[in-house]
Amino acid sequence: MKPKKIRIVNIITRMELGGPPILVLDILQHLDKERFESTIATGITIDRKYDMIGFARDKNIRIFAMPSLVRDIHPLKDIKALIKLAIFLKKEKFDIVHCHTSKGGFIGRLAAKLAGAKIIIYSPHGDIFEGYFCKLATDFFILLEKFAARFTDKIINLTKIEIERFLEHGIGTRHQLKQIYNGINIKYYERAMTSNLKKRDEFGLGKDDFVCATVGRLVPVKGHTYLIKAIQKVVKVIPEAKFLFVGDGELKSKLSEEIKSYDLQRNIFLLGARNDIATILSCINVFLLPSLNEGFGMALIEAMAARKPVIATNVGGVPEVIINGTTGILVPSKDPEAFSSAIIKLYNNPEMSLEMGLAGYSRARNLFDIKTTVREFEDLYSKLIKEKGVA
Numbered sequence: 001m002k003p004k005k006i007r008i009v010n011i012i013t014r015m016e017l018g019g020p021p022i023l024v025l026d027i028l029q030h031l032d033k034e035r036f037e038s039t040i041a042t043g044i045t046i047d048r049k050y051d052m053i054g055f056a057r058d059k060n061i062r063i064f065a066m067p068s069l070v071r072d073i074h075p076l077k078d079i080k081a082l083i084k085l086a087i088f089l090k091k092e093k094f095d096i097v098h099c100h101t102s103k104g105g106f107i108g109r110l111a112a113k114l115a116g117a118k119i120i121i122y123s124p125h126g127d128i129f130e131g132y133f134c135k136l137a138t139d140f141f142i143l144l145e146k147f148a149a150r151f152t153d154k155i156i157n158l159t160k161i162e163i164e165r166f167l168e169h170g171i172g173t174r175h176q177l178k179q180i181y182n183g184i185n186i187k188y189y190e191r192a193m194t195s196n197l198k199k200r201d202e203f204g205l206g207k208d209d210f211v212c213a214t215v216g217r218l219v220p221v222k223g224h225t226y227l228i229k230a231i232q233k234v235v236k237v238i239p240e241a242k243f244l245f246v247g248d249g250e251l252k253s254k255l256s257e258e259i260k261s262y263d264l265q266r267n268i269f270l271l272g273a274r275n276d277i278a279t280i281l282s283c284i285n286v287f288l289l290p291s292l293n294e295g296f297g298m299a300l301i302e303a304m305a306a307r308k309p310v311i312a313t314n315v316g317g318v319p320e321v322i323i324n325g326t327t328g329i330l331v332p333s334k335d336p337e338a339f340s341s342a343i344i345k346l347y348n349n350p351e352m353s354l355e356m357g358l359a360g361y362s363r364a365r366n367l368f369d370i371k372t373t374v375r376e377f378e379d380l381y382s383k384l385i386k387e388k389g390v391a
Contacts, residue, residue, distance in 0.1 A: 005037040006385055009064075009092065011085070011108030012100040013071050015052045016045040017273055018217070019298045020101050020125040023182055025052065028061055030374040036381065038062070039094070041085060041108070043069030064088055071103055082107050082114075089115035095390050096381055101125050102141065106148050113151045118390045121380075122148070123156040126295020127165055127316065145171045153384060154178050158296035159317035178380065182296055183373030186365055189305035192278035199276075199283035203244070203269065210347055211242045214288040215277060215299040218249030218270075223290035223313065225251075225258065226334050230290070232262045233340035238347055241267060243288075246280060248273040281306035286346050286353065292333050294318050301368040304360035309353045311342045321368075327360035 010028065015021045028038045041064040045051040053063055068080040089097060089112055098121040099108030105122045112120045128141055149155065149172040156178055157163045163177045197207060205211055216222040224245065234241055245255070245268060252270065259268045274280060277299075281287065287303035289312035296317045303310050310328030312318050324330040329345070331338040346353045384390075 002034070006035060006096065006381055007037045007039075007092075007094045008096045008098055008381065009039045009041055009089070009094045010098045010100060011041045011104050011111075013043050013069055013104040014045050015040065015042045015056060015063075017052060017275060020123075021052050023125070023298065024100060025056055025059070025061070026183070026185065026370050027374055027377060028056075029059055030370055032378060035378070039064060039092075041066065041069075041088065042104075043067065043071070043081070069104065069107065078107060082111050085111035086114040089117060095119065095385060096121060098123065102128060102145075106144055109148045109152055118388050119384050120152050121154045121156065121384075122152050124295070126158060127162055127293070129165060129169065129293075142169050142171065145169075149176065152176060153388075154380065156180050158182060159320040161317050161320055162295060180373060180376045180380075181368055182298055182301065183368050183370035184298070184301055184305060184364075186305050186369050189278045189281065189302065192282045193306065194282075195279040196282040199279045203283075205242055205283070209240060209242050210238055211244065211284045212286045212288050212343065213244040213246060213280060213284045214290065215246040215280075215302070216289070216291070217247050218245070218251040218255060220251065221292050222247075222249075223292050223333065224255055226336050227288060227290040227339065228255065228258050228262060228264065228268065229336035230339035230343065231264060231268060233336060234343050235264065235267050237344050241343075241347070243268045244280065244284065245270050246272075246274050246277065277302060278306065281308060284308060286311060286343065287328075288339075288343070289313065289318070290333075290339060291315060291318075297321060301364050304357075304364035304368070307357040307361040309346055309356035310360060311339065311346070313339075323359070323363070327356055327363055 010024055012024060039062040040056055044067045057063055066081050066084055068077040070077050096119045097112040097117045099105040100123045109120055109122060155172045155176050160179055163179055166172055166177055200207060231243055259265060281303055287308045287310045289297055289300060291313055294316040300310055300321045310322050312322050312330055313333040314330040315333050322328045322330060329342040331342050
């Protein structure tokens with residue numbers, strides 16, 4: 001007789017093209033189907049072309065959709081989502097409720113508590129302590145996190161640095177906080193390496209062009225404005241350098257104007273949100289991450305899996321992912337001069353770039369493979385089930 005499967009519901013605000021939803025889907029696809037049964041409870045993506053709910057259903061993952069669960073603070077919708085979710089959780093009696101990101105994490109945990117859930121896990125997928133909101137808003141969100149931590153069994157932090165940050169702010173106890181690195185499907189990026197020349201042709205890039213890329217939402221915390229200022233300095237030394245900005249967001253028009261004002265239209269290309277990141281990474285020389293704050297940076301390990309050297313700001317959990325001088329170069333945030341110097345340095349030292357790319361690839365395989373991440377979650381789920389006497 002087969003043992004009863006552990007039933008898990010993952011609650012996330014939106015299943016749209018981006019870091020946390022992609023990671024959640026990747027984990028659910030790799031979980032042992034003989035031991036675990038997965039459901040996703042989520043809000044509705046506004047722009048349908050970025051919606052991943054259909055993809056999840058294609059992978060036979062059950063979806064519970066809640067139009068009232070939205071990303072922005074909306075008291076009426078938030079209360080409606082809380083009630084609907086609590087009723088759903090009470091009816092379904094899942095063994096584990098795993099909540100993701102700030103909004104889904106708070107409403108999800110509160111609903112789980114109201115529904116009498118026995119095991120509640122929370123994955124913030126980074127921190128909001130710097131660069132996202134004004135101090136008043138940040139302090140308010142910290143209070144909410146402290147409150148919800150009281151009825152959370154485990155909080156999953158992306159790095160050891162993040163654990164210390166949570167403790168500094170009084171969120172959870174050391175026993176509650178557990179570090180699990182994000183992971184990606186390394187083989188997917190290995191297979192994409194053969195597409196480099198074809199991708200360059202698609203973007204009108206020459207096979208010998210020096211090409212850099214950054215991947216991330218076009219929002220203030222991602223630091224694109226500072227990168228544009230750095231690029232202005234780079235093109236004075238490397239006029240033919242090309243820069244691909246992958247991502248969409250509220251700053252798209254503003255960044256486009258900045259690019260025009262610096263006369264960089266022939267150097268910087270805004271590609272919008274894409275679902276072909278692996279093949280884009282295959283065609284570049286250097287990956288750039290100019291963020292003002294970054295809990296982990298999934299894009300970093302994607303670049304490492306693609307064997308690309310990384311230049312990144314020394315913020316948040318980044319120094320736990322990138323080894324300065326070995327897998328890339330770390331620079332201060334908001335420092336266009338330092339960023340431009342690092343880009344020029346790698347341009348002038350192709351052997352160093354190659355060595356850093358290979359070192360990053362080795363590090364990604366050893367630490368950031370999705371199989372390792374999934375194994376750690378499977379062990380955690382099983383351990384909590386045993387400790388709580390559930391199922």
